[in-house]
Structures are given as C-alpha cells and as structure tokens.
Amino acid sequence: MDKNTLLYRLFIAAAIMAVALVLDKIQRIFIKLPKNISGPRVKTYLEVIHSFFTAFIFLGAGLLIIDNFQIDLFPVLASAGVLGIIIGLGIRPILEDFFTAIFMFTQDTVRIGDYVRIKDSEGWLESIGLRIIKIRDRRGALHIFPNREIKQITNYSRLKAEVVIDLPVKYILGKTSESLKLFGNALNNLKKQQDIGSYVSDKSSVAGIEEIEKDGILIIRTILISSILHRGTISRRFRFLVIQEFESRKINLLKPEI
Numbered sequence: 302m303d304k305n306t307l308l309y310r311l312f313i314a315a316a317i318m319a320v321a322l323v324l325d326k327i328q329r330i331f332i333k334l335p336k337n338i339s340g341p342r343v344k345t346y347l348e349v350i351h352s353f354f355t356a357f358i359f360l361g362a363g364l365l366i367i368d369n370f371q372i373d374l375f376p377v378l379a380s381a382g383v384l385g386i387i388i389g390l391g392i393r394p395i396l397e398d399f400f401t402a403i404f405m406f407t408q409d410t411v412r413i414g415d416y417v418r419i420k421d422s423e424g425w426l427e428s429i430g431l432r433i434i435k436i437r438d439r440r441g442a443l444h445i446f447p448n449r450e451i452k453q454i455t456n457y458s459r460l461k462a463e464v465v466i467d468l469p470v471k472y473i474l475g476k477t478s479e480s481l482k483l484f485g486n487a488l489n490n491l492k493k494q495q496d497i498g499s500y501v502s503d504k505s506s507v508a509g510i511e512e513i514e515k516d517g518i519l520i521i522r523t524i525l526i527s528s529i530l531h532r533g534t535i536s537r538r539f540r541f542l543v544i545q546e547f548e549s550r551k552i553n554l555l556k557p558e559i
C-alpha cells in the first residue's frame with residue numbers, strides 16, 4: 302500500500318467516524334417516547350434506546366472502516382487462538398450486564414425513583430445503565446451493583462397493600478347518601494394528589510356503611526389499595542380529605558342529628 306492510498310483510506314475512515322458521530326447526535330435528538338408515559342419510564346427507556354442505537358451506529362462504522370482497509374477478519378479471528386478465548390471471557394461479563402439490563406427494561410421490573418431492595422441494601426433507584434444499577438439508601442449512601450450480580454430484586458413501590466379505613470359519621474336524617482358521596486369525593490381528590498395520587502389504585506372504593514352504633518353513629522368503610530411503601534401516608538391524607546369535605550358542608554362528623 303503506497304503513501305497516497307494510505308492517506309486516502311485514512312481520510313475515508315475519518316469521514317466514516319464523522320458521519321457516525323453526526324448520526325448518533327441526530328438519533329439522540331429525534332428519538333423520543335410518547336408523552337403519555339411517566340417521567341421515570343421515559344428517562345429509563347430513552348437511555349436504553351439511545352445506547353442501543355449508539356452501539357449499532359459505531360459497530361457499523363467500525364465494520365466499514367475495516368472493510369475500507371481491506372482487512373479480512375475471518376483469518377484474524379481463526380488464528381486468534383488463546384487471545385480469542387481471553388477476549389471471549391472478557392466480553393462475557395459485559396454481555397451478561399447488557400442482557401440483564403434489557404430484561405429489566407422490557408419487563409418494566411423497576412423504574413427510576415422506585416424503592417427497591419438488592420441483596421442486603423435497599424433504597425431509591427437512582428439510575429439504570431447497561432452495565433450497572435445505582436440505589437441510594439435512607440442515610441444517603443450510594444450502592445452500585447453490576448447488572449449481572451442482580452439475581453433478585455424486590456420493588457416495594459410495586460407491592461400493593463389493602464388498607465381498610467373505618468370512620469365514624471353522625472347520622473343525619475335524609476343525609477346518608479350525601480355522607481357517602483363526600484367520602485367518594487375525598488377518594489377522588491386523593492387520586493389527584495400530585496405526590497401520592499399515582500400510588501392509589503383505581504380499585505380503591507367506598508364500601509359503604511359497615512356498622513350502625515346505638516348512639517346514632519354510622520361507621521363508613523373505605524378500602525384503599527395502594528403502594529405498600531406509601532400506605533401510611535395515603536391513609537392519613539385520606540382522613541384529612543374526608544374532614545375537609547365535611548367541613549366544606551359545615552357538618553359535624555360525630556354529633557348525631559335525628
């Protein structure tokens with residue numbers, strides 16, 4: 302290969318890499334997911350999609366560059382011998398990390414912001430990559446795990462708990478249906494809360510009157526199905542919203558009126 306031919310092929314190789322860089326920038330700008338998917342899912346899936354296309358683009362560029370220099374890979378790989386085995390063993394952990402990450406993404410096992418447990422550590426999921434996953438515990442410590450080491454993961458944000466709430470309400474002649482409606486309003490408002498509303502299942506419901514006590518008090522039961530991690534906060538917020546609903550109608554919850 303003479304000098305001019307070498308320079309020409311080096312120029313072509315540089316041009317191929319430049320095009321690959323431009324294509325990578327373009328795909329990161331234009332590849333987006335639907336707006337109706339929640340923020341954590343968008344961030345997680347976009348990272349995976351971008352990483353996949355980046356790998357695809359530069360793998361293709363690498364093959365074009367090799368072809369440009371007229372290098373036949375088959376004899377090289379066939380004669381690699383021990384070196385090929387070493388490379389194969391070295392790339393195995395990378396492939397294990399990659400496929401574990403793909404499994405978590407495709408199965409929607411976790412999302413950024415979920416509270417999870419991996420091995421002996423638990424905390425909020427900060428990031429998911431093709432190689433590692435990061436969680437931050439309650440003390441602020443950051444735990445980093447290679448994806449291939451994750452054999453079991455517990456997602457407390459996905460576990461559901463059934464919370465039964467019995468609240469006493471005074472009996473008012475002709476107003477029982479209105480009282481039940483106020484509980485329904487409180488439940489609807491609970492689902493609209495920006496911080497915890499997404500953790501309340503649509504299967505939650507106002508069951509109705511559970512008991513009628515002798516002193517004219519009705520026990521109204523509500524069944525909330527929510528994230529097990531947020532059940533305490535959700536229960537307290539629901540009670541507060543019920544009180545707000547009754548206060549807005551200037552109704553005393555406990556003193557019966559017959």
